[in-house]
Amino acid sequence: MESRLEKRVSNTGLRLTAQRRIIARAICLIEDHPSVDEIHRKALETNPNISIATVYRTLRLFEELGLLDKHEFNQSRARYEEATENHHDHLIDIETGKTIEFHDKEIEALQKEIANENGLRLIGHRMELYVRPLGS
Numbered sequence: 001m002e003s004r005l006e007k008r009v010s011n012t013g014l015r016l017t018a019q020r021r022i023i024a025r026a027i028c029l030i031e032d033h034p035s036v037d038e039i040h041r042k043a044l045e046t047n048p049n050i051s052i053a054t055v056y057r058t059l060r061l062f063e064e065l066g067l068l069d070k071h072e073f074n075q076s077r078a079r080y081e082e083a084t085e086n087h088h089d090h091l092i093d094i095e096t097g098k099t100i101e102f103h104d105k106e107i108e109a110l111q112k113e114i115a116n117e118n119g120l121r122l123i124g125h126r127m128e129l130y131v132r133p134l135g136s
């Protein structure tokens with residue numbers, strides 16, 4: 001079955017080559033926010049000839065088309081996620097690299113207020129909370 005990302009790639013008018021299809025599918029199959037290496041490993045399961053350079057190139061292309069968001073959490077290696085309309089922020093476990101998405105109405109409102117109090121209009125933000133498991 002075609003994954004959502006594959007459909008979105010086709011909808012942009014970009015040719016969905018076999019390699020692009022495999023990479024799009026790999027991104028959808030991996031839970032959490034995969035790194036380039038993880039996407040490459042997953043893609044290799046389907047086609048052992050896909051090079052890391054192809055993965056990089058394809059991810060950059062998908063990103064330029066607005067289909068993927070790239071994150072550099074805590075200045076670590078890039079991680080990708082499918083771009084969505086719904087704004088969310090991230091909790092990042094600095095030990096495991098696991099990320100949790102969250103959305104908090106009060107935090108969102110507070111950020112607007114802070115901007116307003118400074119005579120400014122908020123046009124966007126990124127919030128990354130670096131965490132460790134409780135008790136560690």
Ligand SMILES: [Zn+2]
Nearest residue numbers: 088089108127
């Ligand atoms: Zn937010």
